[in-house]
Amino acid sequence: MRMLPVLTRLAWRYLWRNHRRTIIMVSAISIGVWAMIFMTALSRGMVDQMIEDGVSALPGHVQVHNKQFLDDPSVSNRILISDAELSRTFDSADFKAWASRVKVPAVISSEYESRGVTLLGIDPVAERAFGYLSYDEVEGRFLEGVDDNSIVIGRKLADKLETNVGKRVVLMSQDPENEIADRGFRVVGLFNSDVPGYEDGNVFVGKKAAQKMLRIGDTTTELVFLGDSYRNVEPTYDRVVASIDGTLDVKRWYEVATYLGSLLKVMDGFVMIWMIVIFLALSFGLVNTLVMAVFERVREIGLMLALGMKPSHILGQIIIESMLLLSVGLAIGNVLSWATIQPLRGGIDISIVAQGMEMMGAASVLYPRLYVSDMILANVIVLSLGFLASLSPAWRASRYEPVEAITKVG
């Protein structure tokens, strides 16, 4: 540690001895770091949006079901706890938002067509916080309460059923006794959704109307809870688990939607690979710079060894030189990426390629997401791999014999 100041000073001075080479290398590192962080922010934005849309379409960060429900989503496998009791348990528990709903497969029929859908009997007031639908943007109107006997369906489904606002449709499902349960509803609203499959796969009715149609009293099939973020569901999960008995099945969103959960993991892996690939490209320049820096001062290294510097000091000096070079590049790259991403937080219009993006489940506006953790990861990767890359030239420099190095010609 005693040698650190002198080694750092030497490293810094040597770095700027050939300032043109250093500037070129710093520029390359800065651009590489910028590319790492910027591309990661774009990818994160796209995947976050896909996951958030997917999670909001579920919806809910934590879900509770009867243990058989996910295998057989029928009312026979409902939660046998009354609405009143659920309210007593969760209303005072200070969740960000929670709701109970009836969610079963059903068939919807117009006078022309029939389709299989998911029937959602909901409390529109409690569900508003989940944000999967913008009630105000519904053509016609959205449900007004748990007693609402109307139905809201997606625009695409309405087109397929050749129905519209004001017309009647029939919903059909099964009651707990496996008897046909059906009822006519008047379409009062049509919703749009960016999430593929959502518009033509879900229909909304008042919770009580669904309970009455399915003859399940005041019970439901699904409880949903909202946490602060889809990335941080553990606190909510723990509180839900602590609030209910063990006969029910409590799941995090990524356990329900395993595709979305694996997408998040794939994204984390992609980010890591992306950063490493960029660094590998950079490392050639870095190693070349260090090798040249060592080669052009062999005699000076010999002199330092002759004066009493230990080989480990030479090794340290070259590594510090590499770390300084990388640190300057990282600082500029971090600032550059932040300055580039900030103005784009309002979204980047990618409608020109939107059709292709929609196939991947993404929307036509991309919102870059800059996470501190991604910036830290980029910095750690650059510094740690840079350290490894600089070991070879540093080792080589430290192995010089002083007398041979001093007398080296050229």
Added chain:
Amino acid sequence: MAAVRCVDLCKTYRQGDQDIKALDHVSIEIEPGGFVCLSAPSGGGKTTLLNAIGGLDMPDSGEVWVADRRIDQLSKGALAELRLSSIGFVFQAYNLIPVLTARENIEFVMQVQGVPAAERAKKSMAILEEVGLKGLEDRRPAEMSGGQQQRVAVARAIVSRPALVLADEPTANLDSKTSDELMTLFTELNEHHNTTFVIATHDQRVMGYAKRLIRMLDGRIVDDIEQHAA
């Protein structure tokens, strides 16, 4: 106890197909406070002997003792420690670290030794004045003449008051006036601080300052004479 003792040193270099005997059974003993010139034509073995004494080069056989310590069997780290603590070096050229100023070059060895900053500053300024470079402390080597650079190198070699100073052709790149000034400085240090000097040279004027002159030829000592300094 001798300041330097070499016993039966041999060192052979391979140059193309030829074996060159740089040291051929060389034995010398230099007392503390000695002022010795090693004189030889080019390739005569004087630099090899100097490097062996300084632990920069290992002999093929024989023993090298500095003070009471045998150094030809020490590790690289231990040799570095010895050079740092006990030996001052002045080389013919490429003597200074180009990215450091005159004062930083002088302080370099002390900094590696772990001398506190205030003491380093005090000593470096004093030695700069002693070698006549006061006012040039913030200049880098490229901004100084050859003579000034050599004086900085001398200042660095002696600032820690090593018991032994090894100088290889210290006046080779200097004019006669600067050479005389440098040798006068060496003589004063030798007399006032009892520093042992071993200087490899083929400069007759430098030899004139030596108390003892060792002549070498083809790696062998051919003459070893005490003389009165100029």
